[in-house]
Amino acid sequence: xxxxxxxxxxxxxxxxxxxxxxxxxxxxxLRPTSSSxxxxxxxxxxxxxxxxxxxxxxxxxxxxxxxYPLAPPTIAFQTRIFHPNVxxxxxxxxxxxxxxxxxxxxxxxxxxxxxxxLLSDPDASSPLNCDAGNMIRGGDECGYWGTAExxxxxxxxxxxxxx
Amino acid sequence: MTHPxxxxxxxxESQYKLTERQLSDIEAEIKxxxxxxSQPLPIVALIQQYVADPSTPAQTQQQDSQEWxxxxxxxxxxxxxxxxTHLRRIRGDGNCYxxxxxxxxxxxxxxxxxxxxxxxxxxxxxxxRIRTFVTNSLSWVCGLGYEETTIEMFYDELVDLxxxxxxxxxxPSSPATDSNQxxxxxxxxxxxxxxxxxxxxxxxxSDYCTWYLRVLTAAQMKSDPDxxxxxxxxxxxxxxxxxxxxxxxxxxxxxRECGMVQVAALAECFGVRVxxxxxxxxxxxxxxxxxxxxxxxxxxxxxxxxxxxxxxxxLLYRPGHYDILY
Numbered sequence: 205x206x207x208x209x210x211x212x213x214x215x216x217x218x219x220x221x222x223x224x225x226x227x228x229x230x231x232x233x234l235r236p237t238s239s240s241x242x243x244x245x246x247x248x249x250x251x252x253x254x255x256x257x258x259x260x261x262x263x264x265x266x267x268x269x270x271x272y273p274l275a276p277p278t279i280a281f282q283t284r285i286f287h288p289n290v291x292x293x294x295x296x297x298x299x300x301x302x303x304x305x306x307x308x309x310x311x312x313x314x315x316x317x318x319x320x321x322l323l324s325d326p327d328a329s330s331p332l333n334c335d336a337g338n339m340i341r342g343g344d345e346c347g348y349w350g351t352a353e354x355x356x357x358x359x360x361x362x363x364x365x366x367x
Numbered sequence: 368m369t370h371p372x373x374x375x376x377x378x379x380e381s382q383y384k385l386t387e388r389q390l391s392d393i394e395a396e397i398k399x400x401x402x403x404x405s406q407p408l409p410i411v412a413l414i415q416q417y418v419a420d421p422s423t424p425a426q427t428q429q430q431d432s433q434e435w436x437x438x439x440x441x442x443x444x445x446x447x448x449x450x451x452t453h454l455r456r457i458r459g460d461g462n463c464y465x466x467x468x469x470x471x472x473x474x475x476x477x478x479x480x481x482x483x484x485x486x487x488x489x490x491x492x493x494x495x496r497i498r499t500f501v502t503n504s505l506s507w508v509c510g511l512g513y514e515e516t517t518i519e520m521f522y523d524e525l526v527d528l529x530x531x532x533x534x535x536x537x538x539p540s541s542p543a544t545d546s547n548q549x550x551x552x553x554x555x556x557x558x559x560x561x562x563x564x565x566x567x568x569x570x571x572x573s574d575y576c577t578w579y580l581r582v583l584t585a586a587q588m589k590s591d592p593d594x595x596x597x598x599x600x601x602x603x604x605x606x607x608x609x610x611x612x613x614x615x616x617x618x619x620x621x622x623r624e625c626g627m628v629q630v631a632a633l634a635e636c637f638g639v640r641v642x643x644x645x646x647x648x649x650x651x652x653x654x655x656x657x658x659x660x661x662x663x664x665x666x667x668x669x670x671x672x673x674x675x676x677x678x679x680x681x682l683l684y685r686p687g688h689y690d691i692l693y
Binding site: 210213214217218221270271273274275298303304305306307308309310311332 | 387
């Protein structure tokens with residue numbers, strides 16, 4: 205394996221796997237952003253039911269370096285979201301498997317699945333959005349839920365799920 | 368958002384960015400200053416590291432304990448210099464045990480192919496045995512829950528590396544029967560150089576194979592929990608009590624340092640001997656049969672310690688790091 209070939213080879217494999225296995229019912233839609241590079245991907249996530257994100261469709265930008273899959277991809281929300289582990293302005297995600305617990309055994313789809321799981325199960329102990337973190341830690345579930353839902357309605361109701 | 372703690376939350380967020388940047392700066396520094404694997408150094412280089420530098424002025428109260436500690440390391444390095452002749456440094460990026468194991472094993476297999484007499488079949492037996500194990504390992508690890516699509520290219524890389532070792536020429540291309548003996552060392556050096564070059568390319572063979580060794584280590588632990596679970600229970604500093612969680616946090620991520628259990632599992636799954644000299648600033652005093660005392664560095668063996676024809680890997684451990692010994 206030489207230099208950049210590893211990333212391209214692996215991402216091509218992941219794309220083939222996705223094209224074979226995607227259905228309309230999926231809660232994750234994942235494709236390269238343009239046909240010119242396999243290193244930059246766009247993902248759509250359906251907000252999980254029973255969360256303040258339900259009904260919303262959230263867009264993520266995924267950037268892989270040439271060291272992918274040895275190094276993790278960089279994932280950021282492009283749709284504004286109110287969540288303790290997502291930076292309110294930059295969309296950066298704080299998730300251990302995207303940092304020190306990343307392993308090449310994960311792929312982009314598994315990484316998106318972990319982000320989706322984070323929406324259902326926020327971790328208020330290491331917040332990137334301290335306002336959201338403080339609401340949950342302070343027991344103000346109502347405040348958190350209401351604010352997060354408001355942002356979902358304002359920002360995440362504009363993307364149609366691709367056919 | 369207006370919230371009483373907004374200003375402190377900004378501080379917290381930038382602190383997080385700062386820590387991340389610091390960590391990646393340290394990683395970049397290590398990468399730019401240390402090769403993946405160095406050239407072999409005479410063992411005296413190890414001693415020199417612990418000889419006090421006379422140009423450094425004496426200072427600070429801590430010096431006493433510092434000196435005591437250094438003298439323990441100095442004593443150990445002198446003892447090791449009687450047992451070994453060379454040292455090969457491995458990059459200190461957390462993958463050093465796996466990387467040292469990979470390099471030393473490949474180098475050993477290659478050297479065996481050059482052994483005289485060349486028609487001794489035992490010279491190739493270990494290469495064949497290890498190739499068979501590695502070739503069959505993909506279905507083994509996939510059977511333990513790893514996905515073929517994500518694992519395959521790492522597996523291919525290790526298979527290719529063993530093929531590469533098997534295919535390096537042991538004789539000059541135009542064989543003149545008499546001169547073969549004389550040119551053999553030269554051919555061996557060429558082959559070792561080719562291997563060294565291959566295993567020092569960034570983001571390439573060494574990293575890919577190193578990660579596959581992590582997968583094999585994890586698979587070995589998962590395939591025999593009765594053997595490996597006691598290691599986790601014995602380690603007070605670890606709160607992880609089940610093997611799958613341990614593997615996903617401590618074995619599978621790159622750059623994660625390894626402890627005793629990973630060392631044992633990797634040695635055992637390859638069926639090779641791993642000899643580790645533990646240099647931690649203390650020496651062991653042993654009583655000889657004649658009543659006298661000798662001093663030695665603590666040394667432990669892992670894996671296959673009986674079979675004499677099995678490959679053997681000798682490593683130097685210093686707190687948090689492994690290098691190769693010769």
